[in-house]
Amino acid sequence: QKEVEQNSGPLSVPEGAIASLNCTYSDRGSQSFFWYRQYSGKSPELIMSIYSNGDKEDGRFTAQLNKASQYVSLLIRDSQPSDSATYLCAVNKRMEYGNKLVFGAGTILRVKS
C-alpha cells in the first residue's frame, strides 16, 4: 500500500462546476496535510495546509480532513480553465532526522470551457 494515494485522473469538469479531489494516507500518526498545485513544466505551489479534522476554506478552495478515515480532500468551487493542473496531496512524515513530505502521485484536473 502506498503511503499517500490519489486517483491519477484525469478528472474532467466543466467550467463553473465543483472539482473534488481525494487523497488517502496510511500513517495514522500523520498530523500535517498539504495540497499543492503543479502546472506542466513548473514546480509545485502551495494551495492549502490543514491540520485539524473538518473543513478549511480559502477563497474557492476548501480542504477537508478526516483523520479517523485517513482521508483528505480538496474542493475547488467555480472551477476555471486556469485551474487545469496536477494536484498533489502531501502528508508530513516524521523521520529520525526531521520531517519530510510524502507526496501522492497527483491527480490531473482538466476544466473544460
Add this chain to the structure above:
Amino acid sequence: GAVVSQHPSRVICKSGTSVKIECRSLDFQATTMFWYRQFPKQSLMLMATSNEGSKATYEQGVEKDKFLINHASLTLSTLTVTSAHPEDSSFYICSARGQPGAFSTDTQYFGPGTRLTVL
C-alpha cells in the same frame, strides 16, 4: 512571503561536466532544504534532505558522491551534479522549510526548478 529562488532556471552541459544549482530562501530562514528530481510525466522524487550546518540525508538509491549537497547557511543550499550524464537530465526542484516563528514550521515552499539537459 515564503519565496524560494533557484539558479539557474535552465542549464545545458556536456557529458562529464559538473553542474551546480543554487537554492535560496529570500524572505525567511530555512533550517531545512529538500532536493527533488522529476522526470517528465512522473511524480516528484525526494533526493535528499539537508539541515543547515550538517550533512545531507540522502534517500535510498541516490548516490551521495554524485549529487553533492551543501547547506552552509540558513538561506542557501547548493546541489552539484558531478560528472553529469544524459540520464541525469531532469527537472531539479528545491524546497525550503522555515525556523519556528517564521511562517509555518512544517510547510515546504518550492523553488521554480532547474531544468538540466546533459548532452
